[in-house]
Amino acid sequence: MAAPAATMKAVVYDKPFEVAIRQVEKPQILHPDDIIVKVTTTCICGSDLHMYEGRTAAQPGIIFGHENMGIVDRVGSGVTLLKVGDRVVMPFNVACGRCLNCEEGKSAFCTHVNPGFAGGYVAMGPYPGGQAEYVRVPFADFNALILPPGTEHEEDFALLADIFPTGWHGVELSGFRPGESVVVFGAGPVGLMAAYSAVLRGASDVYVVDRVVERLNKAKDIGCIPIDFSKADAVDQILKLRGGKEVDRGVDAVGYQATSGDGKTEQPNAVLEALIRVVRPTGGLGIPGLYVPSDPGAPDSAAAKGYISFPFGKLFEKGLTLGTGQCNVKTYNRYLRDLIISGRAKPSFVVSHNLPLSEAPSAYHKFDKRIDGYTKVLLHP
Structure with a gap:
């Protein structure tokens, strides 16, 4: 008898205006180019509210979260640029790095990942989101941007996943x-x-x-x-x-x-x-x-x-x-990272709340209603 799959906590969409913390299957390496990242920070995006409010075709059960960063936990056999322990942030739009559009720097319009372009967002690819304890990152050598080790600039670097480049x-x-x-x-x-x-x-x-x-x-x-x-x-x-x-x-x-x-x-x-x-x-x-x-x-x-x-x-x-059109995050993120490192940019001035993952349901409600000055919420599994 096979051992039961390991599980983790994740933010799951139940129905309009309702998300919940559920135990879901922990992601696994499915391709040699994959990595598994232990999430340290994941953001609630205004785009998430479109799904939360029922204003998309999102189906119950989808794991939210397309703005993710963390520490590399496992690497596939084909990964060459990353290693376990690296601190990384991922673009919200997953891309292969090999198709015509990726080669031309238009990674938001990756034709290999088509008909979608991201993880954790409706109609944007088959990848579960990262408002969870772990997230699988496909085409990892291309998608994961390496950050300095430690915890410095955590709030700033988290915004490299989406809103600063966008x-x-x-x-x-x-x-x-x-x-x-x-x-x-x-x-x-x-x-x-x-x-x-x-x-x-x-x-x-x-x-x-x-x-x-x-x-x-x-x-x-x-x-x-x-x-x-x-x-x-x-x-x-x-x-x-x-x-x-x-x-x-x-x-x-x-x-x-x-x-x-x-x-x-x-x-x-x-x-x-x-x-x-x-x-x-x-x-x-x-x-x-x-x-x-x-x-x-x-x-x-x-x-x-x-x-x-x-x-x-x-x-x-x-x-x-x-x-x-969507932002080609890969075109900008390494340069914006370096602006942050040099002290020239500090985008985290928009962050209003840092909360544990367990408070996601309440945070979605308050962010949607603009309660208590909720402007940008960062979740920490």
Whole structure:
């Protein structure tokens, strides 16, 4: 009789607005290129809330968690660059490192992992997430980024899995050049990272649009100009501050769950329309905010199928460029790691809570409701 499989604790999706800590099977080496990582820090992402709220096709039983770091516990026979005991952080989008897109630096669009691109997220690959005690990392030599040993910069390095590179990517997608002005819609973790990246890259002015006071205060703390869109139209406020002059670049860090000024009425095209209004002719828009091909909770039948109307004629008339898509984390993460090590960057200013894994169900509820200033939650198994 075979011995029972070893188990571990993990955050499992039960149904909309409900996750639980469950005993699940501990991951095993399934391919020579795999490693098993003992998770030290895993983050709750705003994208996780889309699944948590039932706004995706996520099925009960999925293990959440696509922002993971930890210590290498086991290595497959084909792994050559990593060893047991290495401290590593993984990109949220798993990639093979060998296909055409990976070879061209577009690891977010790995065709080998297709139809998905990540672990622990619906429709993004067959890999269980890392909000657990252990996680399996495929194609490990390519995906795992080695970090200095010890525990220094743990909060900062954890953000290399997703939000720091994604914020940087949003600015990159916009075509930004040093000295230009930028507006970022959304001051959640990714939006704050986009604003922070623009500051690090030499923006002249950075405007950050949101309606949550704690978020706007964080934006102000890093030298940005907060714009509260619950008080008046955001574009009008920015144009008034600038004497009618538009900004050079715009970043959408909100995505398909954008709202009107009351914060309650969903308007999926709200940010896209605002960006087209506020960015100067021949400027650029970066869209790292999540848009999905189907949305079970959409406010109308078109948005439910991923169709969103926006003034394309005005986009064309102004000659605006538009860049979209998931972040190619591998393009940026080693350089952002080195900015952290050198002391030039400290993205962990967005972290609001460090909690044990056992508190994940409560943390999801509070993060979803923005209770007690929950902005970015790090879980520690």
